[in-house]
Amino acid sequence: MGKRKRTKDKLExxxxxxxxxxxxxxxxxxxxxxxxxxxxxxxxxxxxDEIDWDTHYPAFAGSGEKPEFADVGCGFGGxxxxxAPLYPDTLMxxxxxxxxxxxxxASEIRVQVSQYVQDRIAALRASSSAPPTTSxxxxxxxxxxxxxxxxxxxxxxxxxxxFLPNYFSKHSLSALFFLFPDPHFKIRKHKARIISPTxxxxxxYVLRPGGVVYTxxxxxxLAEWMKAHLxxxxxxxxxxxxxxxxxxxxxxxxxxxxxxxxxxxxxxxKGEKWLACFRRIELPRAVPAPPx
Amino acid sequence: xxxxxxxxxxxxxxxSVAISGPHIHVLDSSSGELLRSTASPQSEKKNFVLNxxxxxxxxxxxxxxxxxxxxxxxxxxxxxxxxxxLLSEREIPKKPTQILITRSGQTIVVADKFGDxxxxxxxxxxxxTLAAVRDTESDNVASHKNPSGGTxxxxxxxxxxxxxxxxxxxxxxxxxxxxxxxxxxxxxxHTIESFCLGHKKFxxxxxxxxxxxxxxxxxxxxxxxxxxxxxxxxxxxxxxxAIEEAVQPFISVRRARxxxxxxxxxxxxxxSRKWVARQRRxxxxxxxxxxxxxxxxxxxETEESAEVEVEADDDEDEEEEKDESGDDAVDGGATLGTPSxxxxxxxxxxxxxxxxxxxxxxxxxxxxxxxxxxxxxxxxALPPDPTTVSDWMxxxxxxxxxxxxxxxxxxPGSPDGVWVSLDAHWADEGPSPELPSHVxxxxxxxTSANEIFHPPSLLSTLNGACIISADEREFxxxxxxxxxxxxxxxIDVRHNPMIRDAPDSEVVEAKGIRGxxxxxxxxxxxxxxxxxxxxxxxxxxxxGEETVGGGDVMDES
Numbered sequence: 001m002g003k004r005k006r007t008k009d010k011l012e013x014x015x016x017x018x019x020x021x022x023x024x025x026x027x028x029x030x031x032x033x034x035x036x037x038x039x040x041x042x043x044x045x046x047x048x049d050e051i052d053w054d055t056h057y058p059a060f061a062g063s064g065e066k067p068e069f070a071d072v073g074c075g076f077g078g079x080x081x082x083x084a085p086l087y088p089d090t091l092m093x094x095x096x097x098x099x100x101x102x103x104x105x106a107s108e109i110r111v112q113v114s115q116y117v118q119d120r121i122a123a124l125r126a127s128s129s130a131p132p133t134t135s136x137x138x139x140x141x142x143x144x145x146x147x148x149x150x151x152x153x154x155x156x157x158x159x160x161x162x163f164l165p166n167y168f169s170k171h172s173l174s175a176l177f178f179l180f181p182d183p184h185f186k187i188r189k190h191k192a193r194i195i196s197p198t199x200x201x202x203x204x205y206v207l208r209p210g211g212v213v214y215t216x217x218x219x220x221x222l223a224e225w226m227k228a229h230l231x232x233x234x235x236x237x238x239x240x241x242x243x244x245x246x247x248x249x250x251x252x253x254x255x256x257x258x259x260x261x262x263x264x265x266x267x268x269x270k271g272e273k274w275l276a277c278f279r280r281i282e283l284p285r286a287v288p289a290p291p292x
Numbered sequence: 293x294x295x296x297x298x299x300x301x302x303x304x305x306x307x308s309v310a311i312s313g314p315h316i317h318v319l320d321s322s323s324g325e326l327l328r329s330t331a332s333p334q335s336e337k338k339n340f341v342l343n344x345x346x347x348x349x350x351x352x353x354x355x356x357x358x359x360x361x362x363x364x365x366x367x368x369x370x371x372x373x374x375x376x377x378l379l380s381e382r383e384i385p386k387k388p389t390q391i392l393i394t395r396s397g398q399t400i401v402v403a404d405k406f407g408d409x410x411x412x413x414x415x416x417x418x419x420x421t422l423a424a425v426r427d428t429e430s431d432n433v434a435s436h437k438n439p440s441g442g443t444x445x446x447x448x449x450x451x452x453x454x455x456x457x458x459x460x461x462x463x464x465x466x467x468x469x470x471x472x473x474x475x476x477x478x479x480x481x482h483t484i485e486s487f488c489l490g491h492k493k494f495x496x497x498x499x500x501x502x503x504x505x506x507x508x509x510x511x512x513x514x515x516x517x518x519x520x521x522x523x524x525x526x527x528x529x530x531x532x533x534a535i536e537e538a539v540q541p542f543i544s545v546r547r548a549r550x551x552x553x554x555x556x557x558x559x560x561x562x563x564s565r566k567w568v569a570r571q572r573r574x575x576x577x578x579x580x581x582x583x584x585x586x587x588x589x590x591x592x593e594t595e596e597s598a599e600v601e602v603e604a605d606d607d608e609d610e611e612e613e614k615d616e617s618g619d620d621a622v623d624g625g626a627t628l629g630t631p632s633x634x635x636x637x638x639x640x641x642x643x644x645x646x647x648x649x650x651x652x653x654x655x656x657x658x659x660x661x662x663x664x665x666x667x668x669x670x671x672x673a674l675p676p677d678p679t680t681v682s683d684w685m686x687x688x689x690x691x692x693x694x695x696x697x698x699x700x701x702x703x704p705g706s707p708d709g710v711w712v713s714l715d716a717h718w719a720d721e722g723p724s725p726e727l728p729s730h731v732x733x734x735x736x737x738x739t740s741a742n743e744i745f746h747p748p749s750l751l752s753t754l755n756g757a758c759i760i761s762a763d764e765r766e767f768x769x770x771x772x773x774x775x776x777x778x779x780x781x782x783i784d785v786r787h788n789p790m791i792r793d794a795p796d797s798e799v800v801e802a803k804g805i806r807g808x809x810x811x812x813x814x815x816x817x818x819x820x821x822x823x824x825x826x827x828x829x830x831x832x833x834x835x836g837e838e839t840v841g842g843g844d845v846m847d848e849s
Contacts, residue, residue, distance in 0.1 A: 021820050027812035036449065039781045046471065047489035119813070123820055161449040162470050165487045170527075187432075191406075196435050198408065198447025201476065205484040221432070228433040234482050283483065 021123040025076060028116035036161045036192055044158055048169040059151035070168065070206075071177040072160045072194060075261055077117035079177060080153040081124065082259030086251055114157040124150040161194065164202050171208035175252070178226070180262035183219040195226045197233065204235040207280040212239065212249070214256050216275045218266040223274035236278040244277060253277075295761045296770065297698045297730055298713040298754065299347065304356040305704065307373060308750060310758050311350050313770065314341045316359065317758045318373055324749030326757045328376035337378065344369075346770055349388045353397035358414065360400050362388040368402065368440070370414065380416045382440035389452050394461060399479075401445065403452040407468060410442035411479060446481030448472065453496045453514070453779070458524075465510060465524060467495040469779060473512055475524050486527035491516055494779045496664075499648035500524075501674055503657040509678070511659060513645030515780055519661070521678065530678040535661075536643060538670055538688035543641035545665025545696050545718065547776045642776045647699065650674065653708045653736050660710065660736070662700055665773050668692040669700060669712060671736055691741035693732060698772060708736050709744070711754075715772055729755050 034040070045051045054061040071079050158167060181194045195215070203213060213236065215226045230236045241253055257263060257275060266273055296313035307327070308319045318328040330337045350361045352373070359371040364387055370379045386404035393400055393414075400412045436444045450468035457464055457478060463485060464478040473488035473495060493515030500510055510524040517536030522529055644664040651658050651671070660671040668690040675681050695714035703709040716730045731754040733744045744751075 021816065023816045024812055027810075027816075046492055047487075115813075119817060119820070123816070126820055165472065165474075166489060170484075170486065190435055193435075196447075197444060198436070199449065201446060201482050201484050204482070205487075225433045229435070234480070285477070285483075 021127050023116055023119035023123065025116060028112040036159055040159060042157065042159060044163045044166050046166065048167060051167060056154035057151060066172055067168070068173055069175045070173055071179065073178070073181055074117060074155065075113060077120055077155065078260040079179060079255055081120070082255040083252065084150045084153045111157065114155055117155040121150060121153055121155065161199060164206060168206040170205055173206050174208060174211045176203055176207055176211070176213045177256065178213070178215045179256060179260050180217055183217070183222045193225065195229050197229055200229065200233045200236065204280055209280050209282040211280045212244070213278045216256055216273055218271045218273050220274065223276065227276050230276070230278045234283055235280060237281050239277050239279045241275065241277070294717045294764065294767045295759045296767065297715045298758070299698055300350045301699060301701045301711050301713055302352040303701055303703050303711060307356045309352055309359055309373060310754060311347045312758060312760050313346050313762055313766065314344060315760055316341070316361070316371065316376065318376055319750060319753055321750060324753045326753050330376065331760050337376070349391040351391040351393045353393040354395055355397055358393070358397065360391050360393060362391060362402065368400065368412065382412065382416050384410070384440065385438055390455055392455070392457060394457065403455045403466065405451050407448035407450050407452050408436060409445040409447065409452065409455060409464065409466060409481065410438060411445050412440065412442045416440065445479060446476050448474065453494065454498045456498060456500060459500060465498060467498050467512060469494045471495060473498065475527070485525060488512065488522040488524060488527045488529070490520060490529050496775065496779060497645045497648045497661070499650065501650040501657060501659070503650060503674060505676060511648050513648055513661065515643060517643065519645070531681045533672065533686045535670065535688055538690055539643060539663050539666055540641060542666040542668040542690060542692060543643065543663060544667050545773050545776065546639040546641055547773055642780060644775050644779055646697070649702055651702045651708060651710070651736065654738055656738065658736065660702070662697045664775050665696050667694055667696055669697060669710065669734065689739055691734060710734050710736060730759060731755050
């Protein structure tokens, strides 16, 4: 597949627009894969106590709020940006929704892509929090959100396969997202898939009982793989979309389905998507030991 | 002629087992008589063990009926200690890092370099194994295939360096190269009880004190200058014990990380096939497009582009299996700071805690530990109550042997005695003392140690009949000090690509960025910065007009 080239006149108007604060994806292109097993020059906290979430969420500084949603491998950050404005809405409706009140956090291993999301969040915060007098052309973001929007999203560059427990303490998350993860088609690469029986133990550790794992993919093999492993894992049980909608999580499901860049691409190409959600359940210790 | 040091010493009430290189010796604990040995001329197993190579991991069950060994041949072997008969041989999926046998003696637990822990029944039944293998082969969602039908207990995405079972065997505690200590249920490893997080460098040894009065305490050590003491059920750190000052003077084996393309001996490695292919591709490209003009971005030597280089490097290494060798795993990172010359003569000492044990000395519980390549045994008193701990109370004692310690084991029955196995052939520049002995026996006191020079007969057998000579090649295959180079990470974490310099128009001009990705990024960030300045001015203005106390826009949300 050749690279698409855009004509220059197409680019000009967007550059002059007030939304030029938003970074442009083409400046942050990076190859799609990073080896999760090698030592990247990553800086990570030794334990969740050592993270200063205030620097990630300045508007929440001092509140002691910690992220409740984590989008693992967030890509260009579409899900976060879609979920962030839902927060003032829920307040207006007056229904206290603990899951949406808390900051969201994304992790991504690729440098360029992480920097893009970082710049995107900074731009969205700036353009949506600016006083009305300065927002001249009525940029796309300012109209959609109340002042101070996007204060609840942030990104960390991290290897989630290795360092998830360094960021999130036991039972601290209520939702984990694995949206269009790297399919790793080759059998010998299956061990690098983000869903595996051994990693599921760590996801169950950071999720509180009742929390939900959302997975979606456009690769049938991977969909089967994720479903098989999550269903087989004793601490997760499948939950269908209707049940989640009845619990008021419809907006999240819509965002999972539509908001990510990958999701839109699949839509454009008229591809199929497979969504599967699983709830973290508690298991008493009294389970009889399997014969060894 | 060199000879193998004893890499494992198991001292039982009646029998003792010593492992030296590929060989296994069984001794009578009291008389010191060598009962069986795979090295003895009448042993039919001699060639068998020689072909299998050095034993890397070994474990003995509490009753000294079975011995389990494994090496780089990835075969898990169960031996009957009495007859030294091989009872079973099973293939394991990856190279092992540690083996344990449960108290019942019926279950073998193996941790491997890929980070997984599998459990196996003591007796292998070939029918179930075959069925299990056939099951997984046809299944395209199968992960963690096990050639011998082992049960997956848990897994880390990192090399597992050490693991143990809690005294009641309800929990398994695993430690990895990425600073994690995980406490999971056993045998249902799916539920994680806690993580003991706080180490800054790899973990290489963990231990639960044998003192029955301190419950739920775990000691861990690795590359950090301290041993950490935890409450493992909750993951709470109780206190640190500073050991670096005591250990540092005794670290006499120093290994510089081999340069890329050189092996640990400083010899040039033949180029890999991948490298050759890459070179060929590059040449072809160069021939096709002769002089490709350089992108302004590549000329620009920002830290950012350096980071991208590293990333690209990682991807090219992706084909490399993490478990092929300990060295490959560390290869992925940056290759920064490697000197152009030969590996340095005297590298900086690297601390790798080798083994931690507890021992009762004069009615007080002591923590005894050793470090890889260090010539001394270290010990300090374990405070019975963690709430009364303060820094000054830890005095780390050391007893030097003049040779690096390979392993040590406390002698049950005489509670303060410790068998110490040494690498007798190791020689520093200094004058080498007279006859090297492989095994020494010391009696530890509260502050000093006495060597026992009137050796019991077991000691003389271990230093005599059990010593097996090896040629240089076989000996270097032992890789006694490999962990000094394979465990530390050689990456530059000081540079965090997520913390970037503020954009500055002067910098942009000075570096001559006009077009391209870097300039585009810079432009949007500068626009954002300009907006920030504008906002600040506006809000200040608003504040001035309104009176003091009008909050910032950010704070209101």
